[in-house]
Amino acid sequence: xxxxxxxxxxxxxxxxxxxxxxxxxxxxxxxxxxxxxxxxxxxxxxxxxxxxxxxxxxxxxxxxxxxxxxxxxxxxxxxxxxxxxxxxxxxxxxxxxxxxxxxxxxxxxxxxxxxxxxxxxxxxxxxxxxxxxxxxxxxxxxxxxxxxxxxxxxxxxxxxxxxxxxxxxxxxxxxxxxxxxxxxxxxxxxxxxxxxxxxxxxxxxxxxxxxxxxxxxxxxxxxxxxxxxxxxxxxxxxxxxxxxxxxxx
Numbered sequence: 001x002x003x004x005x006x007x008x009x010x011x012x013x014x015x016x017x018x019x020x021x022x023x024x025x026x027x028x029x030x031x032x033x034x035x036x037x038x039x040x041x042x043x044x045x046x047x048x049x050x051x052x053x054x055x056x057x058x059x060x061x062x063x064x065x066x067x068x069x070x071x072x073x074x075x076x077x078x079x080x081x082x083x084x085x086x087x088x089x090x091x092x093x094x095x096x097x098x099x100x101x102x103x104x105x106x107x108x109x110x111x112x113x114x115x116x117x118x119x120x121x122x123x124x125x126x127x128x129x130x131x132x133x134x135x136x137x138x139x140x141x142x143x144x145x146x147x148x149x150x151x152x153x154x155x156x157x158x159x160x161x162x163x164x165x166x167x168x169x170x171x172x173x174x175x176x177x178x179x180x181x182x183x184x185x186x187x188x189x190x191x192x193x194x195x196x197x198x199x200x201x202x203x204x205x206x207x208x209x210x211x212x213x214x215x216x217x218x219x220x221x222x223x224x225x226x227x228x229x230x231x232x233x234x235x236x237x238x239x240x241x242x243x244x245x246x247x248x249x
Contacts, residue, residue: 002026003173004051004088006079007058009033012094015166016057023170030054030079038075041082048086053173054079054123055092056114068110076114080121090177091123092169097131097183097229104221115181124177128168131185131229134159134243137196141209143217149208152196153216156225159195160186161243164236183233190240198240202248 003020007013008029020027028047030036035043038058048054058075062068076093083091095111102108118125136159141150168184193211200207213220 001053001174002028002051003170004028004030004048004054006030006038006054006056006075010057010059012059012162012165012169013055013057015162016055016169019163019166019170020173023174025170025174038078039071041078044078044082045086048082048088051083051086051088053090053092054083054088055094055169055173057094057169060110062106062110065106065109068106069113072110072114073117076117076121080117080123084122088123090173091118091121091125092173093118093125093127094165094169095127095129095181097129097185097233098227099129101226102221104219124179126172126175126178127181128165128172129181129183129229130165130168131158131160131183131233132227133162133165134186134195134240135199135248137192138199138203138248140192140217141196141200141207144215145207146210146215149210150196151210151212151215151217152193153213153218153220153222154211155192155218155222156189156228157192157195158185158189158228158233159240160184160236161238164238168234168236183229185229185233185235187235187237187239189228195240198244199248202244 008017009031017027060071141152144151
């Protein structure tokens, strides 16, 4: 099967390309490095020749709600229009679990705009909503260092390994389109503060941590169980313990 991966040189996209090829698919990347501009569509038609499924693993940086909605919608519409013209049979979009529970975050606004356009498009689709990755708590600690301490908000996660996300995306692309969405998550819930501490310890980095919402990179709209997946989510095999044991990379 010929699969095109939008954002194929990014963190998740690269893993998707590798997983697809490992399974015997003809996987190609759609990125600027391959001469494709996903905002204008330049170079896209030629790369989609013979493609049966497109996986959108793009994750453009955004700074505010207006930019997020514009960028995500533009990329999505460009892919869908070109995909319909090329006869693509399945469009798979990577999104975020619990997307509708968080209203104040620009990235979430962008993802909701993406999902709306995917659902309205002419290409049969499936939306895969993933929970946060294993390194997420350490990342937010590094984003918010106050007086030498990394601030980590006390919240629950059900983290998933990026490699498991790649597997789910490739398997979804090879299956019939659902015309809807489903959640994927790791096998168990974890405490974000504990995850950050264990991640830095596994990496040999000394960064004092403080559990607090004040000064944190995330607001209180993420509190409690908000970020946990929906009931019936498909569970991936890799635990946070497995990731720590492997070196937390």
